[in-house]
Amino acid sequence: MxxxxxxxxxxxxxxxxxxxxxILSPDYIPEKLPHRENEIRKVGSVLAQALKNSRPNNLFIYGLTGTGKTAVTLYVLRRLEAKARQLGVDVRYAYVNTRQRDTPYKVLADIASSIGLRVPFTGLSTAEVYTRLVRALSRRSGVLIVVLDEVDWLVRRKGDDILYKLTRIGYELPAGSTKVSIVGITNDVKFVEMLDARVRSSLGEEEVVFPPYxxxxxxxxxxxxxxxxxxxxxxxxxxxxxxxxxxxxxxxxxxxxxxxxxxxxxxxxxxxxxxxxxxxxxxxxxxxxxxxxxxVVSTLPLHARLVLLAVIKAAGTGYTTTGELYTVYRELASRIGVESVTQRRISDIINELDMLGILSARVVSRGRYGKTRMISLAADPGTIIEALARDTRLRQLLEDAPLPPKREQLIGSAGA
CATH class of the missing domain: 1.10.8.60 (Helicase, Ruva Protein; domain 3)
Structure with a gap:
């Protein structure tokens, strides 16, 4: 051995x-970022106001996964912080990945930590953490830039109240104290449509779109x-x-x-x-x-996983329609004792799964019968079933009702 x-x-x-x-890690920030010169210039020109001890406009950055949004933001901020030290200006930044720090409490605790304020892991209300953060910021000067990466993840799960508070935090701070600027980063180009109009206007003072490579x-x-x-x-x-x-x-x-x-x-x-x-x-x-x-499948919300299971049951190795899928979905939801969502919401979930490459949903014409969506699995069925079977409730549904012949073998390996 x-x-x-x-x-x-x-x-x-x-x-x-x-x-x-x-050096091949996604977390590695290289000295050069090829083909992102324009985006570096745009982000840098917005945040550079901090070097004059002024609050930079809030910035919203969006684009598809892997287009360099986080790398460019951190690259600019590190250079900005180094330049601020040379000039004797107090500029700091707090980077929070809200997919990993997925509650308002954790987000506020990370921001507090960036200015040296220690917050216990648990035991306080979110409101108390926010109050302590405001109090600490009011005793300091300089500029704090808060980066909320994958901010859509937090808002979908916890709402946009914390985002609203952070974009308006300056109104609670006295003159001469810390100036706070927010940078929101998202992979979802439609995310801004989800936000309350007040949050959208506050956060979207400046926007940068990152095109795919x-x-x-x-x-x-x-x-x-x-x-x-x-x-x-x-x-x-x-x-x-x-x-x-x-x-x-x-x-x-x-x-x-x-x-x-x-x-x-x-x-x-x-x-x-x-x-x-x-x-x-x-x-x-x-x-x-x-x-x-x-x-992806393992971390989907329950109703999205039920939709996938409904596709497996209804479509087999072929296709199903939205109507057929919804009927099977409602039956599955009922069997595990959860209230089904509307057909419109199911339609939205299908679109999201299509964007993720898990489902394929294409509109076809049926002549005088109009148009319909044909839905099928776009990813490996065995992997999907294996991920679904992690949930004991869904595993029971997989085992209780027979699947199409070509898929039955996959269940055994998933449950093993």
């Missing part, structure tokens, strides 16, 4: 593939990272171009491209291969796709 582990350890330590694997831009981004991340000769043009082409097909997602290249490198390393090949990329793509589908 020791010999086996020694071999594994040596393969990583003396890797023929990686020089610095961390094309294959050529993704190739440049990958080469920029690959030169530092891999050993010389471990990757070639064919591998980089293939990763870029696959990610460009997925809405120009740079994060996806980097993950793909990293996982392909890990597979080559485990095989003790001398270099990463296109075959490694293909294997990595299959693994990442399965992991993505599993993670």
């Amino acid at each position: 020791e010999d086996i582990l020694d071999e594994i350890f040596e393969r990583v330590v003396e890797s023929r593939i990686f020089r610095n694997r961390d 094309n294959a050529e831009q993704l190739r440049d981004i990958l080469w920029e990272r690959a030169r530092e991340a891999f050993q010389p000769g471990a990757v070639d043009e064919a591998v980089i171009s293939y990763c870029a082409a696959l990610a460009a097909r997925e809405h120009g997602d740079a994060r996806r491209a980097l993950d793909l290249l990293r996982v392909a490198g890990e597979m080559a390393e485990r095989e003790n291969a001398p270099r990463v090949t296109v075959e490694h990329v293909k294997k990595a793509w299959m693994q990442l796709e399965r992991d993505r589908v599993y993670e």
Whole structure:
């Protein structure tokens, strides 16, 4: 056993593939951000007002996943903070990923922590934490920029009350105290439509839209990272171009491209291969796709998972319509004792699952009978069923009623 582990350890330590694997991490902020010069300029010009000890306008940044929103924001803020130190100006920022810190309490606690105010993990009301934060800010001067990443996640689950308070916090602070600016980041280009008009007007003082990358831009981004991340000769043009082409097909997602290249490198390393090949990329793509589908389905709200289960029951290996799906969905909801939502809401859920690539919903003409939506699974059925079966209530529904013949085998592996 020791010999086996020694071999594994040596393969990583003396890797023929990686020089610095961390450079391919989505959290890594490089010195250069290719093809985001315009966005850096826009974000920088808004936030630069802090260098004059003025409150920058609130900023709303949106675009699809993997378009560089977070990287550009943090890149600008780090440079801004460094410049402020040179000028003797007190500029700080608080970065909060609201998908991970998914309650108003946690968000406020993280903001408080950024200015040195300690808040207990639990035990206080959210209102009390907010009061303490306002009190601490009133005793300080300078500028605090609060970044709320994936802010749509928080608002969908907890409403936009905390967002409204933060965008209006300046009205509760006396003159001469900390000036607070909010930067909201979201992957959902339609998110602003969900907000209360007052929040929308406060948060959307300035807006920056990040377009998706094309294959050529993704190739440049990958080469920029690959030169530092891999050993010389471990990757070639064919591998980089293939990763870029696959990610460009997925809405120009740079994060996806980097993950793909990293996982392909890990597979080559485990095989003790001398270099990463296109075959490694293909294997990595299959693994990442399965992991993505599993993670997305596992974290969906209950009614969205019921919709997926209804599609499996109603469509089998083919298609179902919205009406048929809704009938099956209501029956499933009733069987686990939850109140069903309206057909309009189910229609919205179908659209969301379609955007996520889990379902395919296309409108077809039925001649004089009008148009209808044909709905089917767009991701691997086995992975979807495995993720649904994590919930004991849904697992029971999967086992109780027979599925179409080609899917019954998948249940056994999901329940195992």
